[in-house]
Amino acid sequence: MSTTPLLEVAGLDVDFDGRPAVRELGLTLRRGEVLGLVGESGSGKSATALAVLGLLPGNAAVRGSVRLDGTELLGLPERELTRIRGRRVSMVFQDPLSAFTPVYRLGDQIAEAVRAHQDVSRERAAERAVELLDLVGIPEPALRARSFPHEFSGGMRQRAMIAMAMANDPDLILADEPTTALDVTIQAQVLDVLRTARQATGAALLLVSHDLGVIAGTADRVAVMRDGRVVEQGTVDDVFRRPREPYTRELLAAVPRLDATRRPRPGSGEPVLRVRGLTRTFPVLKGTAFRRRVGTVYAVDGVDLEVRRGETLALVGESGSGKSTTLFELLELARPEGGSIELFGQQPGTLGKAAARALRRRIQIVFQDPMASLDPRMPVGDIVAEPLRTQGAGRAAAGRRVRELLAQVGLDPADAERYPHEFSGGQRQRIGIARALSVEPELLVLDEPVSALDVSVQAGVLELLQRLKDELGLAYLFVSHDLSVVRNIADRVSVMYLGRTVEAGPVDEVFAAPRHPYTQALLSAVPLPDPELERKRTRILLAGDPPSPTRRYEGCRFRGRCPLYAELAEQERKRCAVDVPVFEGDGVACHFPRVRSVV
Amino acid sequence: MSTALETPPEGLEPQGPEKAVPDKAPAGRGTVVLRRFLRDRTALAGAVVLLLLFLLAFAGPYVTPWSYSHIDYTALRAAPSADHWWGTNRIGQDVFAQTVRGLQKSLVIGLLVAVLATGLASLVGACAGYFGGWTDRLLMFFVDLLLVFPSFLVIAIISPRLRSGGWFAFVGLLAVFGWMITARVVRSMTLSLKEREFVRAARFMGVGPFRIIWRHILPNIASFLIIDATIQVGGAVMSETALSYFGFGVQPPDVSLGTLIASGTSAAVTYPWMFFFAAGLLVLFVLAVNLVGDGLRDALDPTARRGTR
Numbered sequence: 001m002s003t004t005p006l007l008e009v010a011g012l013d014v015d016f017d018g019r020p021a022v023r024e025l026g027l028t029l030r031r032g033e034v035l036g037l038v039g040e041s042g043s044g045k046s047a048t049a050l051a052v053l054g055l056l057p058g059n060a061a062v063r064g065s066v067r068l069d070g071t072e073l074l075g076l077p078e079r080e081l082t083r084i085r086g087r088r089v090s091m092v093f094q095d096p097l098s099a100f101t102p103v104y105r106l107g108d109q110i111a112e113a114v115r116a117h118q119d120v121s122r123e124r125a126a127e128r129a130v131e132l133l134d135l136v137g138i139p140e141p142a143l144r145a146r147s148f149p150h151e152f153s154g155g156m157r158q159r160a161m162i163a164m165a166m167a168n169d170p171d172l173i174l175a176d177e178p179t180t181a182l183d184v185t186i187q188a189q190v191l192d193v194l195r196t197a198r199q200a201t202g203a204a205l206l207l208v209s210h211d212l213g214v215i216a217g218t219a220d221r222v223a224v225m226r227d228g229r230v231v232e233q234g235t236v237d238d239v240f241r242r243p244r245e246p247y248t249r250e251l252l253a254a255v256p257r258l259d260a261t262r263r264p265r266p267g268s269g270e271p272v273l274r275v276r277g278l279t280r281t282f283p284v285l286k287g288t289a290f291r292r293r294v295g296t297v298y299a300v301d302g303v304d305l306e307v308r309r310g311e312t313l314a315l316v317g318e319s320g321s322g323k324s325t326t327l328f329e330l331l332e333l334a335r336p337e338g339g340s341i342e343l344f345g346q347q348p349g350t351l352g353k354a355a356a357r358a359l360r361r362r363i364q365i366v367f368q369d370p371m372a373s374l375d376p377r378m379p380v381g382d383i384v385a386e387p388l389r390t391q392g393a394g395r396a397a398a399g400r401r402v403r404e405l406l407a408q409v410g411l412d413p414a415d416a417e418r419y420p421h422e423f424s425g426g427q428r429q430r431i432g433i434a435r436a437l438s439v440e441p442e443l444l445v446l447d448e449p450v451s452a453l454d455v456s457v458q459a460g461v462l463e464l465l466q467r468l469k470d471e472l473g474l475a476y477l478f479v480s481h482d483l484s485v486v487r488n489i490a491d492r493v494s495v496m497y498l499g500r501t502v503e504a505g506p507v508d509e510v511f512a513a514p515r516h517p518y519t520q521a522l523l524s525a526v527p528l529p530d531p532e533l534e535r536k537r538t539r540i541l542l543a544g545d546p547p548s549p550t551r552r553y554e555g556c557r558f559r560g561r562c563p564l565y566a567e568l569a570e571q572e573r574k575r576c577a578v579d580v581p582v583f584e585g586d587g588v589a590c591h592f593p594r595v596r597s598v599v
Numbered sequence: 600m601s602t603a604l605e606t607p608p609e610g611l612e613p614q615g616p617e618k619a620v621p622d623k624a625p626a627g628r629g630t631v632v633l634r635r636f637l638r639d640r641t642a643l644a645g646a647v648v649l650l651l652l653f654l655l656a657f658a659g660p661y662v663t664p665w666s667y668s669h670i671d672y673t674a675l676r677a678a679p680s681a682d683h684w685w686g687t688n689r690i691g692q693d694v695f696a697q698t699v700r701g702l703q704k705s706l707v708i709g710l711l712v713a714v715l716a717t718g719l720a721s722l723v724g725a726c727a728g729y730f731g732g733w734t735d736r737l738l739m740f741f742v743d744l745l746l747v748f749p750s751f752l753v754i755a756i757i758s759p760r761l762r763s764g765g766w767f768a769f770v771g772l773l774a775v776f777g778w779m780i781t782a783r784v785v786r787s788m789t790l791s792l793k794e795r796e797f798v799r800a801a802r803f804m805g806v807g808p809f810r811i812i813w814r815h816i817l818p819n820i821a822s823f824l825i826i827d828a829t830i831q832v833g834g835a836v837m838s839e840t841a842l843s844y845f846g847f848g849v850q851p852p853d854v855s856l857g858t859l860i861a862s863g864t865s866a867a868v869t870y871p872w873m874f875f876f877a878a879g880l881l882v883l884f885v886l887a888v889n890l891v892g893d894g895l896r897d898a899l900d901p902t903a904r905r906g907t908r
Binding site for chain 2: 331356357364368369374375376381382386387390391402417421422435
C-alpha cells in the first residue's frame with residue numbers, strides 16, 4: 001500500500017471563455033475513501049469533476065495539477081487519457097438518459113465498456129454485463145440487458161450507469177449529482193447501490209452534490225465549495241458539527257430539516273377547498289392518421305383534499321403520483337371528470353362566466369420553474385399586472401399596485417421595467433409570487449415553488465411565503481416532493497401514491513408517527529444533514545419502481561412494494577388484495593396501519 | 600368574507616409594509632420596446648431613410664415640372680442635366696418623375712404586402728397551433744390547398760378582373776399567395792410555446808385565447824416574423840415586377856420600381872441613369888427595411904446584446 005494519495009488536485013484553475021469557474025482548488029482523496037464535494041449552483045463542483053477526467057469543453061482553460069496515483073493527468077495526450085477513463089477513473093452522470101446512447105441495448109453498452117479496456121471475448125463481456133446488472137440490483141438482469149435505455153425508469157438507468165462505471169474495477173468513481181433527478185425513495189436505492197459498488201470494487205468515490213443530506217449519509221470527508229474555491233474541508237462529523245467557516249454555517253442553517261420542531265397551526269372554520277374522490281384519466285393513443293385509443297392512464301384516481309382558511313396544506317408524492325394533474329384539474333375551473341371539487345363553497349364548472357371570473361381571482365398559482373413561468377419578452381411590470389388587467393383593472397391602478405407588490409415581495413419597484421432574464425432564480429420566483437398576489441387571492445397554489453432554487457435562496461423564499469401568509473391570511477396548497485421543506489412550511493400534509501391519497505393529517509403528527517407504510521418509507525428515505533443521526537437511522541427501502549398508472553389495480557395498489565404486506569399473515573394479505581383501502585378525513589388508507597417512527 | 604365573490608378587483612388598497620411608492624405607473628411593454636428601439640442608432644437611421652424615401656416618393660412629383668407620363672421629344676436618352684435632373688429614357692420621359700412615381704408604388708406594395716402576408720400568416724398559424732383539434736385541421740388543410748395551387752396562374756387569371764379595384768387589389772393578391780409557408784412555421788412554433796408554463800399561467804389567470812396569442816405567443820416568435828416580413832418586402836417588389844412584365848399588376852403608362860428596373864436593365868451600361876437610380880432606390884429601400892427590422896427585433900428581444908447598452 002503506497003502512501004501517495006489516489007487523487008491529488010492542487011492549484012486547479014478552470015476558466016470558461018476567460019471567466020473563472022474554479023480557483024486554486026486543492027483536494028486529496030485516499031484509496032477507498034468517499035469525498036463529498038458540496039456547493040450551490042455555479043460554485044464550480046461539476047467543473048472540478050470534469051476537469052479531473054479532462055472532459056471539459058473546448059472553451060475551458062485548465063491550469064494546475066491533477067495527479068492520479070502520482071501520475072499527472074493534466075496535459076496528458078488524449079490517447080493516454082482515454083486509457084485511464086473508464087479503466088481507472090469512471091464517471092456517473094446526473095442525467096442517465098443522456099449518458100446512454102439511445103439506439104443501443106444497455107447490455108451491449110456495458111459490454112462495450114468492458115471490451116474497451118479488457119481483452120475478453122464478446123460473449124464473456126456480455127456475461128460480465130449481466131453480472132454487473134445483477135450486482136446493482138436490476139431484476140432479471142439477463143432479460144433487461146437486452147432493453148434499450150428508454151425502456152428503463154430513471155432509477156434503473158442510474159443503476160445501469162453505476163454498473164457501467166464498475167465495469168473495469170476502477171480505482172476512482174466520480175459521481176456528479178447522481179441522484180438529483182430522482183425521487184427520494186429511488187435516491188435511497190441508488191445511494192445503496194453506490195455503496196455496494198464501492199464495496200465490490202474498493203474504489204474511492206468523489207461524490208458531487210448540492211444536497212447536504214446525501215453527503216452527510218454517504219461521505220467520509222467533505223469539501224465545501226463556493227465561487228470556485230474550497231472554503232472548508234474536513235471529515236463529515238467535523239464539518240457538519242463544528243463548521244469553522246461562516247459560509248458553511250450559513251449553508252447548514254439554511255437547509256430545511258425533516259426533524260424540525262416547528263409547530264403547525266392548522267386552520268379552522270370553513271374549508272376554502274374541498275376535493276372528494278377526484279379522478280382524471282388520459283387516453284393512450286396510437287397511430288398517426290387514424291388515432292385509436294389503446295389504453296388509459298389513470299393519472300389521478302381518488303384524491304381527497306381539504307384546505308381551510310389560513311392554513312398550508314402540503315401535497316406530497318413522488319413524480320408520477322398525480323400531484324400536478326390534481327393542481328391543473330383544480331385550476332381549470334371545469335367540471336371534474338369524476339369526484340367533486342368545491343372552491344369557496346362553489347362548484348366550478350357549474351358557474352356562469354362572471355362568477356367563474358370572480359372565482360379565478362380567488363385562486364392563483366405560483367409555478368415551479370420561475371424562468372419558464374414568466375414570459376421572457378414581457379417587462380416584469382406587465383407580468384405582475386397581467387392578472388389584474390385580466391380582472392379589469394385600469395392601467396394606472398395596476399401600475400400603482402405593481403409597485404406595491406414588488407416592494408412587498410422584497411424587490412425594487414423600479415425593477416418593473418426590466419425583463420425576467422435580468423433577475424436571479426430567487427428573484428424570479430418572487431416575481432411569480434407578486435403576480436399571483438396581485439389580485440388578492442385567498443388560496444394560493446404553489447407548485448414546487450422552491451425546488452429549482454439553491455438552499456440559501458430557498459430559505460428566503462420560504463420565509464417570504466410564511467410572512468405573506470401571516471400578513472394576508474392566505475391559504476396555501478403547497479405541492480412538493482421535498483419533505484424537509486414541507487416540514488418547515490406546512491400545517492397539514494396529504495400524501496399521494498399513484499394517483500391516490502394515502503395519508504393526511506397535521507404535519508407534526510404525520511411526520512412523527514406515520515401510519516401508512518408508504519409514508520414511512522418516504523420519510524425514512526429523506527437524508528438528514530447530520531452524519532451522526534444518519535448513521536443511526538434505518539432506511540425502509542422500497543422494492544422496485546412505482547407501478548404503471550395505465551393499469552387498474554385490485555385492492556391496495558401499494559401492496560406490490562409494501563414492506564408491511566410481506567410480514568402479514570395469509571388471511572390478512574387476502575384483504576389487501578381484494579379490498580381497496582378507503583381514505584377518510586385526516587386518516588390513512590391502509591387496512592393494517594401501524595405507527596413506525598422513522599425520522 | 601365568503602360573500603366576497605362580487606368584490607370588484609379594483610379594491611386594491613396597499614397592504615403589508617407601507618413603502619414610499621412613486622405615483623407614476625411603470626412603463627409597459629410598448630413604452631419599453633419603443634425606448635429600446637430609439638436607443639438603437641442603426642435602426643433609427645433605417646427609419647429615417649425610410650421616412651426620406653416616402654418624402655421623396657410623395658413630394659417628388661410636386662418639385663419637378665415633368666409628369667411621369669409626359670414625353671419630351673426634344674430630349675431622348677438625354678443624360679442628367681439641369682432640365683432633366685436624372686435624364687430621360689428612350690422615348691423622352693423624365694427619369695426623376697418616373698422613378699419617384701415608381702417608388703410610390705413600390706414602397707406601398709412592398710410594405711403592405713409584407714405586413715398583410717406576415718399578419719395573415721401569424722394569425723392563421725397561431726390560431727391553428729393554439730386551438731388545435733378541428734381548427735388546426737381545417738386551417739392547415741386550407742393552407743396546403745393554397746400551397747398546391749399555382750399561385751402565379753391564379754393571380755394571372757384573377758388580376759384582370761380586379762383591374763377596377765386598382766393596384767390595392769393587386770397588393771391583396773400578392774399577400775394572399777405569400778403567407779402559407781410562414782403560417783406553417785408559425786403553427787409549429789406556437790405548438791411548442793403553448794406547452795410553456797407562462798402560457799399555462801396566463802390561461803389559469805383567465806386570459807382569453809386571442810389575448811394570449813397576441814400578448815404571449817406572437818411576441819415570442821417576433822424575431823421570426825420580423826425576418827420573414829423584411830424578406831417579404833423585397834420579394835413583393837420583385838414578384839410585382841415579374842407579374843407586371845407579363846401584363847398584370849402595374850400597367851403602362853403607370854410605372855413601379857420593378858418595371859423601371861426591368862426596362863432599364865438593357866441600358867444599364869450604355870445609359871446608366873435609366874437603370875441605376877431606380878435600382879439604387881430599391882436597394883436603399885430594402886436595406887432600410889432590414890435595418891428597421893433588425894432594430895425592432897432587438898428591441899423586442901430583451902436578451903439581444905444591442906439595446907441593453
